[in-house]
Amino acid sequence: xxxxxxxxxxxxxxxxxxxxxxxxxxxxxxxxxxxxxxxxxxxxxxxxxxxxxxxxxxxxxxxxxxxxxxxxxxxxxxxxxxxxxxxxxxxxxxxxxxxxxxxxxxxxxxxxxxxxxxxxxxxxxxxxxxxxxxxxxxxxxxxxxxxxxxxxxxxxxxxxxxxxxxxxxxxxxxxxxxxxxxxxxxxxxxxxxxxxxxxxxxxxxxxxxxxxxxxxxxxxxxxxxxxxxxxxxxxxxxxxxxxxxxxxxx
Amino acid sequence: xxxxxxxxxxxxxxxxxxxxxxxxxxxxxxxxxxxxxxxxxxxxxxxxxxxxxxxxxxxxxxxxxxxxxxxxxxxxxxxxxxxxxxxxxxxxxxxxxxxxxxxxxxxxxxxxxxxxxxxxxxxxxxxxxxxxxxxxxxxxxxxxxxxxxxxxxxxxxxxxxxxxxxxxxxxxxxxxxxxxxxxxxxxxxxxxxxxxxxxxxxxxxxxxxxxxxxxxxxxxxxxxxxxxxxxxxxxx
Amino acid sequence: xxxxxxxxxxxxxxxxxxxxxxxxxxxxxxxxxxxxxxxxxxxxxxxxxxxxxxxxxxxxxxxxxxxxxxxxxxxxxxxxxxxxxxxxxxxxxxxxxxxxxxxxxxxxxxxxxxxxxxxxxxxxxxxxxxxxxxxxxxxxxxxxxxxxxxxxxxxxxxxxxxxxxxxxxxxxxxxxxxxxxxxxxxxxxxxxxxxxxxxxxxxxxxxxxxxxxxxxxxxxxxxxxxxxxxxxxxxxxxxxxxxxxxxxxxxxxxxxxxxx
Numbered sequence: 001x002x003x004x005x006x007x008x009x010x011x012x013x014x015x016x017x018x019x020x021x022x023x024x025x026x027x028x029x030x031x032x033x034x035x036x037x038x039x040x041x042x043x044x045x046x047x048x049x050x051x052x053x054x055x056x057x058x059x060x061x062x063x064x065x066x067x068x069x070x071x072x073x074x075x076x077x078x079x080x081x082x083x084x085x086x087x088x089x090x091x092x093x094x095x096x097x098x099x100x101x102x103x104x105x106x107x108x109x110x111x112x113x114x115x116x117x118x119x120x121x122x123x124x125x126x127x128x129x130x131x132x133x134x135x136x137x138x139x140x141x142x143x144x145x146x147x148x149x150x151x152x153x154x155x156x157x158x159x160x161x162x163x164x165x166x167x168x169x170x171x172x173x174x175x176x177x178x179x180x181x182x183x184x185x186x187x188x189x190x191x192x193x194x195x196x197x198x199x200x201x202x203x204x205x206x207x208x209x210x211x212x213x214x215x216x217x218x219x220x221x222x223x224x225x226x227x228x229x230x231x232x233x234x235x236x237x238x239x240x241x242x243x244x245x246x247x248x249x250x
Numbered sequence: 251x252x253x254x255x256x257x258x259x260x261x262x263x264x265x266x267x268x269x270x271x272x273x274x275x276x277x278x279x280x281x282x283x284x285x286x287x288x289x290x291x292x293x294x295x296x297x298x299x300x301x302x303x304x305x306x307x308x309x310x311x312x313x314x315x316x317x318x319x320x321x322x323x324x325x326x327x328x329x330x331x332x333x334x335x336x337x338x339x340x341x342x343x344x345x346x347x348x349x350x351x352x353x354x355x356x357x358x359x360x361x362x363x364x365x366x367x368x369x370x371x372x373x374x375x376x377x378x379x380x381x382x383x384x385x386x387x388x389x390x391x392x393x394x395x396x397x398x399x400x401x402x403x404x405x406x407x408x409x410x411x412x413x414x415x416x417x418x419x420x421x422x423x424x425x426x427x428x429x430x431x432x433x434x435x436x437x438x439x440x441x442x443x444x445x446x447x448x449x450x451x452x453x454x455x456x457x458x459x460x461x462x463x464x465x466x467x468x469x470x471x472x473x474x475x476x477x478x479x480x481x482x483x484x485x486x
Numbered sequence: 487x488x489x490x491x492x493x494x495x496x497x498x499x500x501x502x503x504x505x506x507x508x509x510x511x512x513x514x515x516x517x518x519x520x521x522x523x524x525x526x527x528x529x530x531x532x533x534x535x536x537x538x539x540x541x542x543x544x545x546x547x548x549x550x551x552x553x554x555x556x557x558x559x560x561x562x563x564x565x566x567x568x569x570x571x572x573x574x575x576x577x578x579x580x581x582x583x584x585x586x587x588x589x590x591x592x593x594x595x596x597x598x599x600x601x602x603x604x605x606x607x608x609x610x611x612x613x614x615x616x617x618x619x620x621x622x623x624x625x626x627x628x629x630x631x632x633x634x635x636x637x638x639x640x641x642x643x644x645x646x647x648x649x650x651x652x653x654x655x656x657x658x659x660x661x662x663x664x665x666x667x668x669x670x671x672x673x674x675x676x677x678x679x680x681x682x683x684x685x686x687x688x689x690x691x692x693x694x695x696x697x698x699x700x701x702x703x704x705x706x707x708x709x710x711x712x713x714x715x716x717x718x719x720x721x722x723x724x725x726x727x728x729x730x731x732x733x734x735x736x737x738x739x740x741x742x743x744x745x746x
Binding site: 049079080083088104153 | 619
Binding site: 319320322326327417425435438449455 | 491548549551552553554555556557558560561564565568649653654656657667680681684685687688691692695696699
């Protein structure tokens, strides 16, 4: 179980997160929605400390990090319990697809190279890239790179995988293959937190939807409730704006 | 022999009159080099037959050899050529009429030309091809497009390298002592030897060069800021 | 002067210069090694923004890039013994070569530090984030992810610096070191065939630079094998953004015309 308590974050005088409380149960797939600038990506990046929260508490099971004065060791431990899939993939440029997946296993988890290789090949096959093992990122399409990124995250066998807008840098025709992979691993019961703009995807994969605006959680709950009968005015407005019928109203 | 701090100031004052010679050499060689460089760069970009190959060999050779060898070759080679020609055609002009500083001008211009050719070429190539096409699309001639659209952008792109080359030539001008031109460095040698205070004299010379370099860097930074107004913003 | 140009002398001098390539290369090699050490020491405070040290690094780089190498040679040669004498250290028996290498080392160290800084900052920030996200420590992220990529980026800068240092060694003769240029000057005192000697000298330098450049190109291609192949022709104008930043670094940090 992941629990965020009173997370706040400011960039200079600009307060981006204003006391976020969020509980994610084991095996849950959480979709975080909201207009741009609402703080959803920042929240996600706070969970593995790529952004330093100013205050609050992050806990994964019994492991607790106090954000006021975290020890370096704790930050490192937190990162080992989480994995991230980035918006622009961030594959290690000087390593092949296989080496990208193996890197964390060998260097961080200290698994033997042979074992790491075996596991990595399995994972790359799972995301449909069994034939691209020795390709460098520069030789792969965006969709393929992102699938390697997902395999790299899966390899670490983390408590939770954080997805930061995993499809928003992709050409439209490549979005499908990546969503298909995410959908597949969602069914395996891995805890995931996904920041996304793909409403249809969120509605049908997530079992917990969080709507954020201006640094606070406006509303959260089961996708059925959020999408079909939102209680808050801001949620209604947001959903109305992104539904297809009104897409051209601007 | 101990350090004599007051002599640093004395030497500094004595070196001041030598600054113009250093600046002359730098400015002349960079200006002539700029003309040579532009011609070479254009003939390489537009692949003008013969000139392209000549330009490439010139740039490769000069950049592959020390500036000192250029100076020595010009100093000893040019008189051979000029005197040979003068004898053959009965000119009254011969190598003795070339002032010493003339050898420095000629040789350093040749050096600077090769480096600047590369700077100008990479500046021009840095300009997006679409810019030229866009200029053509609104009806400009190629000449107009180059002058009004490509060159200003190329200049902005090449500015840091131009400044580097200028500083390089400023520092390179210290070689002029080999042809007995009294620049800052040669003057420092004289001051040092007559007073037997080498360290202090060279320290004073170093300070002058450092100051001149910083002035060039400041001017470049200021120019860059003015020119690159259009480049501001974009992706953060 | 006054002698006729004689191509046979060029050939003869060329052969006589060959044994002295060694000493020039020794100076280049040693000073580049010294320069790398100095460069790292100077770059780190600026990369990690360490208060006072950062400022000192800046002044160091500014001074050694802002003054001619010829002056630096004299400064080190005449100045260092005097400074050390204040500390009661006698260096009058230390060979000249030591001062020469130190001077070139400190000089190239200033350029090296800028190169290291540029190369490290040219590595995409996302690479470090990804390294952290898979659980690496800061040290692991630097040694396994940032450093190998920075190394590949900095090869052209290094190549430029090595060749510039080679050309700069032609000034070591002013302190009486018998390297290529020094030797070429002693060759002519007997025969007075100046121009032949200097043509031979230029040829030797040219051939060494040429070989060095080829070697570095080879190294670069090997280290950059992870980037999609692009011909050197369209490299400068319109590579991808990452490569462009690489090229900018190369040009902005080269020694300009000062590879004298």
